[in-house]
Amino acid sequence: MLAESLALSAVLFTIGVVGVLTRRNAIIIFMCVELMLNAVNLTFVAFSRFYGAEGQVFVVFVMTVAAAEAAVGLAIIIAIFRHRQTVSLQNINLLKG
Amino acid sequence: MQQHYPLFYTFHFYFFGVVAIASALAFVTRKSPVAAALWLVNTMFSLSAIFVLLDAQFIGVMQVLVYAGAIMVVFLFVIMLLNLGHPSEIADTRGKWPVFAASLIGIAMLSMIMSISRGRIAADFQVPVGFAAQQMEKYGAVGTVARPLFNEYLLAFELTSILLLVAIAGAVVLGRRKTADAR
Numbered sequence: 001m002l003a004e005s006l007a008l009s010a011v012l013f014t015i016g017v018v019g020v021l022t023r024r025n026a027i028i029i030f031m032c033v034e035l036m037l038n039a040v041n042l043t044f045v046a047f048s049r050f051y052g053a054e055g056q057v058f059v060v061f062v063m064t065v066a067a068a069e070a071a072v073g074l075a076i077i078i079a080i081f082r083h084r085q086t087v088s089l090q091n092i093n094l095l096k097g
Numbered sequence: 098m099q100q101h102y103p104l105f106y107t108f109h110f111y112f113f114g115v116v117a118i119a120s121a122l123a124f125v126t127r128k129s130p131v132a133a134a135l136w137l138v139n140t141m142f143s144l145s146a147i148f149v150l151l152d153a154q155f156i157g158v159m160q161v162l163v164y165a166g167a168i169m170v171v172f173l174f175v176i177m178l179l180n181l182g183h184p185s186e187i188a189d190t191r192g193k194w195p196v197f198a199a200s201l202i203g204i205a206m207l208s209m210i211m212s213i214s215r216g217r218i219a220a221d222f223q224v225p226v227g228f229a230a231q232q233m234e235k236y237g238a239v240g241t242v243a244r245p246l247f248n249e250y251l252l253a254f255e256l257t258s259i260l261l262l263v264a265i266a267g268a269v270v271l272g273r274r275k276t277a278d279a280r
Contacts, residue, residue, distance in 0.1 A: 001102065001110060005151065006214035008114045012121055012140070014207040019125035021199035022191050027130055027176060031137050034168065035121060038144055041160075045153045053232055053241045057250050059156050060242065063163050064257045068264035070168045074175045075271035081179050082274075 005046030013039035026077050026087040030070070037066045110150050117143040129183070130176045134169055141165045152230060154238040 012035060019032035041059045048055025081087055102110075117140050124136035141164045148157035191199075232241045246254055 001151070003214070004110065004114070005147070007211065008117065008147070010207055010210040010214060011118055012144075013210065014203045015118070015121045015125055017206060018199050018203040021202065022196050023125070024191060025130060025181075027172065027181065028125075028133055031134060031172060032125065034164070035124070035137060035140065038141060038160075038164065041156070042144060042147065045148050045151050045156055048153065049151045050228075052228060054245050054249075056153050056156050056242045057246045059153075060159070060246065061250075061253065061257060063159060064261065067163060067168055068260055070171055071264050071268040072271070074171060075268040078175060078179065079271050087179065087181065 002046055002050055005042060009039045009042040009046070012036075012042065024089050026080070026089055026092070027074075029089070030073050030077070034066060034070070037062055106150065110147065113143040113146040113150070117147070130181050131173065134172050134176065138165050138169050141169070152233055155242050 016032045016036035016039060019035070020029050023029055023032065041062055044055040044059045044062070046055075048059075077087055080092060084091060086092075120136045120139040120143065124133050124140060127133040127136060141160060145157040145160035145165075148154075148160055236244060
């Protein structure tokens, strides 16, 4: 089941990457990042089944970081929305060279 | 490493795997942010089932509680607060060529990760077959995670609390409405 889990994790991670590259809504891009984190968690759990329980500890850390990231990121999105009345990345291009 | 799995186990593993991939695909293609969020919740539920199948019951519960229960609710809250629930022009995808290029990048990346995951793992890292199941029997589902967390990784665990504190402070500062005399 290790190979199958790794394949599933790779597919989910790739779907997340393609979502980040193709969507314009900042909130959906954030959710794609969460999907990528979930795929990595699946890798950790799959390895922890065969190579010791430390992988599950890292999953706990990844979840904590994901929660912190969601809180700060969504606060940034709210601040941007207050400023520009949109969350579309088409209109938020101040740092574009 | 070759183990025999019962049909029940294999069937559920593939079932939840297919559900997870299908929900993830539905998630990236939905126009409405609310529908996308709900499909992502479905993906997380199937992943939690797979965690349970992989002998990580505690992580499966955390997945449902923290990811589906807390993080996704925060996302839905923000969608509701900003009134973004309508599939309007902001929710659309990029044009035809960016989507095509992104799919190419995705295929390249997928093949890369697949080939990496086929690599051999050094013998130093290998543990006896059934090691995780033994630990699970000895310490229980929570103890298996808690013992390394509070022994070897105690410092990292404590630092995590600082990270969370900083995140809370940052979210409050960023989300605060600035009054007229603030600056």
